[in-house]
Amino acid sequence: MAAEAGGTPRVRAPQRNQEWVLTLLPAFPLVLLVMRLWYASRQDTQTLLLLVQYVSPLGLLTTVLLTLVWVLPAVVLAGRVLGPLYRLSTRRSFWVARAADRVPDWVVAVAVGVGLLGWQLRFLPTLLMLTLAVAGLTVRERRPLDRTWIRAVCLVVPVVSGVLVLLLFRPAIMQALAQRDVATLILLTAPPVLAPLVTGPVPASAAPLVVHGLTWTLAVLFPLVAGVVVLRSPILPLTAMEIATKPNGGAEQVTIGYVIASDDRLVTILERSGAVRFVRNDLLVSQVLCPEPGAVPHTTVDLHQWNVERSALSWLAPAPVPIPPDSRCEGRPASPADLAPGEAADSGAGPRR
Structure with a gap:
């Protein structure tokens, strides 16, 4: 059925020896840990050796794991969007598409759940847009001839969801507009509006530029952002x-x-x-x-007394006990x-x- 809809059968590219990529999985957290100690030692070798001797690896791994709470959902969802998008647009495949084929649906569901808990409130509309894009592109690949499913998942659901999100976030949107907080305003309004546009393919001529450009941009940005977060996280009392x-x-x-x-x-x-x-x-x-000095909020926009820079996990967890300075x-x-x-x-x- 997929071959009839697309006109040409989808041929899986021959697998290449890419086991070296697996070595990056444990290497990346290790590099982050070493960089965190090097940053804490102010580039002094003797201080670095002292910290390596006494600092608990469990504390460092905790910092990395807390960072992965928001990085992993973004990686999983971005891969599941970019891979099918390139394949549907060009009828060809490349390594991101092959990697997306190996990610089961239950992993995507877990990633969405982790994102709901770990991402800040202002990023939840983006999470919804990515989730709808994954659902729409998956339906187009698996049910290419079922027009009813395609219209429902790729058009009706994104439009209805976008309207509901805009109504739900209306108080925060009005606050951001009144305070001229452009970044927060874009994060809250752009994803619901763009959701119906990201559930289908792009023109074949633009697909390589769009997909490859986004792939390498995210490949560079994710390690940099994760490294900055880890370097700023406390590792000692x-x-x-x-x-x-x-x-x-x-x-x-x-x-x-x-x-x-x-x-x-x-x-x-x-x-x-x-x-x-x-x-x-x-x-x-x-x-x-x-107490460790907390991060200074960049915005005062809130939704029902819930600051948009807070996550659902921090909102649901017990509040810290107030201690006099x-x-x-x-x-x-x-x-x-x-x-x-x-x-x-x-x-x-x-x-x-």
Whole structure:
């Protein structure tokens, strides 16, 4: 049936030896981990070796996995769109189309679910557009002669979904328009409008330029964006410490840094400046775990008090317990309000850990 609809049978290209591509799968996270430690060490080799010795690989892998929450759905959906799009437009195949054939439908469904939870609210219309594009192109390939299914999945569903999304996001769209937030306005309105246009093939003459251009653009952008996110993610606990100049003395200074290691004699700290400092336990007066400074929102647009830069996962998860700001996290000595009742009585009498 596919051969009759297209006029020429679809011939699968001979498989080439591409096992080398599989080596990139574990290599890419490993490169990200090494780059994160190199970035944290401020390009100092000795500090890098110290971090490699003490930093837990599990903490680094957690950072990479949190990054993959939004990267993997984008890769899966983009591949399932670009591969069939090229094949339907040109009646030829290339490596992205062959890779898309190996992605089962249940993986696409899981990717969409992960995207719903992990992507920011302002990117959900784009997720809907990609999902509709995958559904429309899949129907065109598998049911090329079933005009009823093609009209329903490629035209009716995208139009109805686009209208519903625009109505649902109308408060946020009006806020973005009033605040002249062009980026947010485009992200919320363009995908629902373009959804009916991305469920079918493009002209054969433009298909190689469009598909190959998007493929290589995404191949370059995804690693760069993922690398930037990993490099900015914390890998060590941020701690503020009051340090004395003599054993069991009063606090003379406050040091803010990342705790690398701690034993019976010393605490190893990586200061924010990149310098490594070793502090004796008998000089440590008190310490407190400081909250990591959160990212500054780029927009104040919200939908029913849900900021468009937040994901559904962060919205559904329990809110963090509000903690009063601690003076030590700001580089100042602890005030009586910062110390627990037991610490307030003996704040200058010895180390508190």
